[in-house]
Each structure stands twice: as C-alpha cells, then as structure tokens.
Amino acid sequence: MKIIIIGGGIIGLSSALYLQAAGHNITIVDRTDMLNGCSYGNAGYICPSHFVPLAAPGIVWQGLKWMLNSKSPFYVKPSLNSALVKWGLQFYKSATQSHVEKSAVPLRDIALLSKQLYEEWTKIPGLEFSYDPTGMLELFQQEASAHHAEHTIKAAKELGIEARLIDKATLQQMEPDTEINALGAVYFPGDAQLYPNQLMTSLIAYLKSKGVQFEGNREVTGFTKNGVITSKGNLEADHIVVAAGVWSGELAKLLHLNIPMVGGRGYSVTYEDAPWKVRRSVILSEARVAISPMNGNKIRFGGTMEITPVNTPPRMERVQGILESVKRYFPAYDIPLPTPDKVWHGYRPCSADGLPHIGTLKNYPNVTVATGHSMLGISLGAATGKLVSEIITGDQLSMDITPFKVDRF
Ligand SMILES: Cc1cc2nc3c(=O)[nH]c(=O)nc-3n(C[C@H](O)[C@H](O)[C@H](O)COP(=O)(O)OP(=O)(O)OC[C@H]3O[C@@H](n4cnc5c(N)ncnc54)[C@H](O)[C@@H]3O)c2cc1C
Incomplete structure (x- = not known):
C-alpha cells in the first residue's frame, strides 16, 4: 500500500518504521525541515511511572493559582479564542478522579509496550539514541508532596510498577555530585531515558536508508478522495496517517472530526x-x-506548560523560572539565564483529557489519526507507531486501544 504520513515528529517516524517493515511504501510529508520540532528538545523520558493523565483533579485550581506568577510551571494565556475555550471546558470536565482511575491501566500498558519496543530498537543496526534504563527520581521538598508520594507509590504498586520511597540520606548517596535540598524522592527504577535529538536524526537516516521518502518544507492543506493537497501540489495515496502533533486538530476538522487540542509550550x-x-x-x-x-x-x-497559541513569542521569564527552581533543589547550581537563541521551545499536543487519539476514522476508512500525546509523545512513541501499523495492516493489536478512540469528543 502507498501510505502518506503527515508529520515527521516521533509519532510519524515511529509509524513509518513499523509500516515500512510491514512492506508498505511510505512518504512522510512535513511542513518544516524536521530538525527542531517538539520531538527534539524534550526531556527524553520513557516513563511508565506517568500513569496519571494531565487532566487530573487539582490541576485546574493549581493552574489558576499559578497563572498569577509568570515564572510558574503552568500557565494559560487568557483568551476568548473559541477553540481554547472549548478545550478548557472539556479539560475541566475530564479532570476527575474517575478519569484518572480509568486511564491508569491503558497509560501503563502503552508505556510498558513502548519501553519494550525501544529496547528492541537498541538492537536495530544504525539506530542510535543513547537509551539509558537507570530509572527516574522524583524529588520533593514539601510535607504535602511527601504525603502525595506515598499515594503515588501505592497506586504504582497496584499497577505492578516498581516505585520506592527514598529518604534524604539515600537520595544523597544516589546523587552524590552536589548537595540536594529535598526531603526525599520517589524512585522509579523501571523508567528510562533517551536523547531525543539523536533518536530523531538517527530515525530519519535509518528510514531513508530503507527507502522511505521524505517531503520536507511541504505543508498539507487539505484532503482529496485519495490523497492530500499540499503547498507543492497534490499527492496520492491508498492510506493517510495524520501525525501532525498540535496541528492535528486543525487537520481533523477538515475531515469533520472533533479533536480538541491546544499547544502546551515548554522550554529547555x-x-x-x-x-x-x-x-x-x-x-x-x-x-x-x-x-x-x-x-x-x-x-x-x-x-x-504554557497553554498558548502557537505563534506567540517565547517568554524568557519562564526559562528563568526553570533555572531558579533548579537552584532551590540544587543550591550549588547557579545556572545563568542563557540568551534567547540558546533556548529551545516546543508545543506539546495536549488533548482535552490527557490521552492520545489513535485510530482510523469511521467516515474516512483510509485515514488513521495518531496524536494528542501531550507530555508523553516520546514515552509512548514506539508503541503508537506499532499500533498504527497494526491498525492499517489489519494485524492483531498489541493492546486494547478503546480508551484512545479518535472520535471520543
Ligand atoms: C519541554 C518539553 C519536555 C518534554 N519531555 C517529554 C518527555 O520527557 N517524555 C515524553 O514522552 N514527552 C515529552 N514531551 C512531549 C513530547 O515532546 C511530545 O509529546 C511529542 O514530541 C509529540 O510528537 P508528535 O510527533 O505528535 O508531534 P511533533 O513532534 O510536533 O511533530 C508533528 C510534525 O507535524 C508537522 N506538521 C504539522 N502540521 C502539518 C501540516 N499541515 N503539513 C505537514 N506537516 C505538518 C510539524 O511540522 C511537526 O514536524 C516534552 C515536551 C516538551 C515541550
């Protein structure tokens, strides 16, 4: 089958990897040169520990409080933009305890599948991404957070995810390079880490070597019965994958599908x-x-996490907020504010309930969507690509994807 993938981020590239291996003829179309998008400057965590979706109780009120502080971790740019208002209402409705409970198993399953697949990727000759399975530490400074950590550990254990409470002395032994100002930490030994920039450039080179075609600097602006309309003319295909990150919501609209989506801007x-x-x-x-x-x-x-339209200028005070936070936990780490050209930013594709949308459209059976991974696109990337390939090829699915239904809103 000839397949066009819209978007050369981690979701598009991972889908290409599995679809090409299944024998399909793949073209990736991206409106940029694919060298600096959201899949590059992120933190690179592969984190089964993140089984709580972004839409969780408490985040809305916490977010409102944080909005008063320009250096805070979460910020929503006040706006009457109707898409943002609709997303906000849906997010507010989704942020319930029952949603958190229902999401835990699917998020765990897709993350564990992904981690297993990344481990398989380490054995693919030519694919390099500095995979490091040494786990992750979640440091806390406040008593309330220590209390919350106990809940997290209990919930993790119920899901079969290893999590340990680490006291201050043990934390300092695990991280001996500098003094740490924290009460303790939760250690997730099953989490892993990769270098996303290397993963992306290596994947592109690998896919090219396997015959995958790349159409960079070419924007998809619409759909035809059997293909896409682009800024450089139409392209035909038997099947189309929409993996356009935060822009997928706009493309979905052209297919009469409602995927509420906003950009959650982050900096590094x-x-x-x-x-x-x-x-x-x-x-x-x-x-x-x-x-x-x-x-x-x-x-x-x-x-x-700055919920903002994608064309607003970056805000350096948010970067300053990040570096000041580092100093609060690592008092010896005086990191000067870099010049704006040294700061990366990217837009997380934030779905309205914190879960991805993965599946084929009922009304357009030749279109599959894979998007909305919010803070977890790298973590869930390998599994999403495999699921996309299984959906299109008609193979048995590696897991139940009902919670990720594309048309759930
Ligand atoms: C600061 C920060 C830290 C993060 N840390 C982590 C982490 O540790 N672990 C983790 O799992 N996730 C993390 N994330 C989230 C992760 O980076 C994203 O979820 C992921 O990159 C999304 O991948 P994607 O392929 O869906 O979208 P993208 O990487 O945005 O790719 C989409 C592509 O589609 C293209 N496109 C869009 N519209 C069109 C069009 N009309 N025509 C053609 N091309 C189009 C775009 O140009 C883009 O290249 C982090 C994000 C940020 C900002």
Missing part, C-alpha cells in the same frame, strides 16, 4: 560538559521541572 536549555550533574533523570515535583543527563556529556533542564 541543554549544556555540554557542564559542571552541573545528575546521574539519572530527575523531576523536581513541586516545580514540575525535568533534569535529564543525556548522551554521556550533556544535561538538559526543561519544563513549564
């Missing part, structure tokens, strides 16, 4: 051979900041 800064070190992935719980050691000699500081 990456240093090579820096004096600031951690030995494994670290999350600063209260600050919602991620610290990722990558590729031997790199360290990346990232975070913030």
Whole structure:
C-alpha cells in the first residue's frame, strides 16, 4: 500500500518504521525541515511511572493559582479564542478522579509496550539514541508532596510498577555530585531515558536508508478522495496517517472530526560538559521541572506548560523560572539565564483529557489519526507507531486501544 504520513515528529517516524517493515511504501510529508520540532528538545523520558493523565483533579485550581506568577510551571494565556475555550471546558470536565482511575491501566500498558519496543530498537543496526534504563527520581521538598508520594507509590504498586520511597540520606548517596535540598524522592527504577535529538536524526537516516521518502518544507492543506493537497501540489495515496502533533486538530476538522487540542509550550536549555550533574533523570515535583543527563556529556533542564497559541513569542521569564527552581533543589547550581537563541521551545499536543487519539476514522476508512500525546509523545512513541501499523495492516493489536478512540469528543 502507498501510505502518506503527515508529520515527521516521533509519532510519524515511529509509524513509518513499523509500516515500512510491514512492506508498505511510505512518504512522510512535513511542513518544516524536521530538525527542531517538539520531538527534539524534550526531556527524553520513557516513563511508565506517568500513569496519571494531565487532566487530573487539582490541576485546574493549581493552574489558576499559578497563572498569577509568570515564572510558574503552568500557565494559560487568557483568551476568548473559541477553540481554547472549548478545550478548557472539556479539560475541566475530564479532570476527575474517575478519569484518572480509568486511564491508569491503558497509560501503563502503552508505556510498558513502548519501553519494550525501544529496547528492541537498541538492537536495530544504525539506530542510535543513547537509551539509558537507570530509572527516574522524583524529588520533593514539601510535607504535602511527601504525603502525595506515598499515594503515588501505592497506586504504582497496584499497577505492578516498581516505585520506592527514598529518604534524604539515600537520595544523597544516589546523587552524590552536589548537595540536594529535598526531603526525599520517589524512585522509579523501571523508567528510562533517551536523547531525543539523536533518536530523531538517527530515525530519519535509518528510514531513508530503507527507502522511505521524505517531503520536507511541504505543508498539507487539505484532503482529496485519495490523497492530500499540499503547498507543492497534490499527492496520492491508498492510506493517510495524520501525525501532525498540535496541528492535528486543525487537520481533523477538515475531515469533520472533533479533536480538541491546544499547544502546551515548554522550554529547555541543554549544556555540554557542564559542571552541573545528575546521574539519572530527575523531576523536581513541586516545580514540575525535568533534569535529564543525556548522551554521556550533556544535561538538559526543561519544563513549564504554557497553554498558548502557537505563534506567540517565547517568554524568557519562564526559562528563568526553570533555572531558579533548579537552584532551590540544587543550591550549588547557579545556572545563568542563557540568551534567547540558546533556548529551545516546543508545543506539546495536549488533548482535552490527557490521552492520545489513535485510530482510523469511521467516515474516512483510509485515514488513521495518531496524536494528542501531550507530555508523553516520546514515552509512548514506539508503541503508537506499532499500533498504527497494526491498525492499517489489519494485524492483531498489541493492546486494547478503546480508551484512545479518535472520535471520543
Ligand atoms: C519541554 C518539553 C519536555 C518534554 N519531555 C517529554 C518527555 O520527557 N517524555 C515524553 O514522552 N514527552 C515529552 N514531551 C512531549 C513530547 O515532546 C511530545 O509529546 C511529542 O514530541 C509529540 O510528537 P508528535 O510527533 O505528535 O508531534 P511533533 O513532534 O510536533 O511533530 C508533528 C510534525 O507535524 C508537522 N506538521 C504539522 N502540521 C502539518 C501540516 N499541515 N503539513 C505537514 N506537516 C505538518 C510539524 O511540522 C511537526 O514536524 C516534552 C515536551 C516538551 C515541550
């Protein structure tokens, strides 16, 4: 089958990997040169520990409080934009305890499948992405967070995910390079980490070597009965995959499908051979900041969730907020605010309930959508690609994808 994949982020590339291996003829169309999108500067966590969706109780009120602080981890740019208002209402409705409980098993299953597949990818000759299975530490500074950590560990154990409470002394032994200001941490030994920039460039090179066609700097603007309309003319295909990240909602509209979606902008800064070190992935719980050691000699500081239209200028005070948070937990780490050109930002494709949308459209059986992975696109990327391939090829699915139905809104 001739298949066009719209979007060369992790979801599009992973789908291409499995569809090409299943014998299909693949063309990836992307409106950029595919060198710096959301799948590049992220924290690179493969995290079965993240079984709670973004839409969870408490986040709405916490978000409203944080909105008063320009350096806070979560920010919604006030707007009367109707898409944002509709997304906000749906998000508010989804952020319930019962949604969290219903989402835990599917999120666990797709994350564990993905992790297993990334481990298989490490054996593919030519694919390099600095996979590191040393687990993840979630540091906390407040008593309330310590209490919450106990709940998290209990919930993780019920799901069969290993999680341990680490006291301050043990934490300091695990991370001996500098003094840490935290009460303790939750350690998730089953989490892993990769270097996303390397994964993406390596995947592109690998797919090219397998005959996958790339059409960069070519925007898809519409659909025909058997193909797509692009900025450089029409392309024909037997099947189309929409994996366009935060822009998938707009493309879905053209197919009469409602996928409420907003961009959750996040920022990161990456240093090579820096004096600031951690030995494994670290999350600063209260600050919602991620610290990722990558590729031997790199360290990346990232975070913030800024719900904003994709064309607004980046806000350096949010980057400053990230670096100030790092200093609160790692008092010796004085990281100067970099110049704007050294700061990366990307737009997480945030669905309205924090779950991805994966499946074929009822009214357009030659279109499959895979999007809305929010904060988990890398973590769930390998599994999503495999599921897309199974859906299109008609193979037995590796897991039940009912919770990820494309038309659930
Ligand atoms: C600061 C930060 C940290 C993060 N950390 C993690 C993490 O540790 N672990 C994790 O799992 N996730 C993380 N994420 C989230 C993760 O980066 C995203 O979920 C993931 O990259 C989304 O991948 P995607 O392929 O859906 O979208 P994208 O990577 O955005 O790719 C979509 C592509 O579609 C193209 N496109 C869009 N519209 C069109 C069109 N009309 N025609 C042609 N092409 C089009 C775009 O140009 C783009 O290249 C993080 C995100 C941020 C911002």
